[in-house]
Amino acid sequence: xxxxxxxxxxxxxxxxxxxxxxxxxxxxxxxxxxxxxxxxxxxxxxxxxxxxxxxxxxxxxxxxxxxxxxxxxxxxxxxxxxxxxxxxxxxxxxxxxxxxxxxxxxxxxxx
Amino acid sequence: xxxxxxxxxxxxxxxxxxxxxxxxxxxxxxxxxxxxxxxxxxxxxxxxxxxxxxxxxxxxxxxxxxxxxxxxxxxxxxxxxxxxxxxxxxxxxxxxxxxxxxxxxxxxxxx
Numbered sequence: 001x002x003x004x005x006x007x008x009x010x011x012x013x014x015x016x017x018x019x020x021x022x023x024x025x026x027x028x029x030x031x032x033x034x035x036x037x038x039x040x041x042x043x044x045x046x047x048x049x050x051x052x053x054x055x056x057x058x059x060x061x062x063x064x065x066x067x068x069x070x071x072x073x074x075x076x077x078x079x080x081x082x083x084x085x086x087x088x089x090x091x092x093x094x095x096x097x098x099x100x101x102x103x104x105x106x107x108x109x110x111x
Numbered sequence: 112x113x114x115x116x117x118x119x120x121x122x123x124x125x126x127x128x129x130x131x132x133x134x135x136x137x138x139x140x141x142x143x144x145x146x147x148x149x150x151x152x153x154x155x156x157x158x159x160x161x162x163x164x165x166x167x168x169x170x171x172x173x174x175x176x177x178x179x180x181x182x183x184x185x186x187x188x189x190x191x192x193x194x195x196x197x198x199x200x201x202x203x204x205x206x207x208x209x210x211x212x213x214x215x216x217x218x219x220x221x222x
Contacts, residue, residue, distance in 0.1 A: 004154075033209060042214035043200070058209070090154055097142060100202070100210060102154035 002027050006091050006103040013110050019078040021106055023091030029101075031094045032074035034058075034066065036087040037105075043090065049074055050096075081110045113138050113205045117213035124191055125221050132186040132216050134201030139179045142204040146175050146186050149198045149215070158199075159186070191220045 007022035025032065033048040035058075045058030047066040055066050063085060067075045074093075078085055091103040114137045124130050134144070143162045147155040159168045159175040161184070167176040174187040188195055198217045202210040 031209075040214075043212040045209055048209050088152075092155075097204065099145065099157040099160050100147075100155075101157065102147075104154045105152070107152070 002101045004101050004103040006106050008106050011108045013081050017081050019081050021076040023074045025093040029093040033092045034076045035090045083110050086110045115203050115211050115213040117216050121217040123219040128191050129189050132199050134184040136182045136203045142206045144184050145202045147200040193220050193222045196220050
């Protein structure tokens with residue numbers, strides 16, 4: 001079975017901390033994505049990657065960065081966490097033009 | 112700007128009823144369209160993927176149709192059950208950027 005694993009289900013951090021959200025997929029997919037989901041705003045794309053060491057900005061990249069050193073792992077980094085980054089973060093992967101597979105999500109609270 | 116719209120935002124139906132969820136998109140030149148299900152606090156699960164050359168896809172009690180010329184897709188759920196209660200999201204691959212998501216329809220099936 002396809003598996004996209006996000007390292008934490010719930011995370012609580014303090015304002016100003018550097019936060020790492022990890023995502024690993026076991027399907028050898030080229031494409032990986034990071035979204036955040038907020039009530040009333042839906043899913044918004046933060047960053048995506050179509051290959052190792054490659055990254056592209058999505059709709060809301062400000063305050064975030066990403067790293068993809070290996071094909072199976074795509075990390076989202078909050079350089080200096082702020083309260084407005086409290087959200088559900090969802091990672092996804094896919095081969096080109098095929099179904100998107102999501103992880104279970106990380107609910108991040110920044111206090 | 113390419114957009115995906117889902118109306119209504121919420122729907123409540125009695126158990127056993129057949130129902131239709133709607134999705135509209137702004138550009139008929141799409142690659143494919145996907146329907147997802149999301150349970151509260153969880154990630155998204157892909158239900159059906161319709162390629163641009165297809166008119167519909169079926170999986171069990173679910174049937175998704177695609178009409179590119181009118182910019183619409185519907186998800187038909189037959190004989191609804193309380194276990195179908197979830198948020199259903201539509202996402203469109205316009206080919207230029209990653210999937211564009213609608214904000215979803217929250218479905219409640221009342222026993």
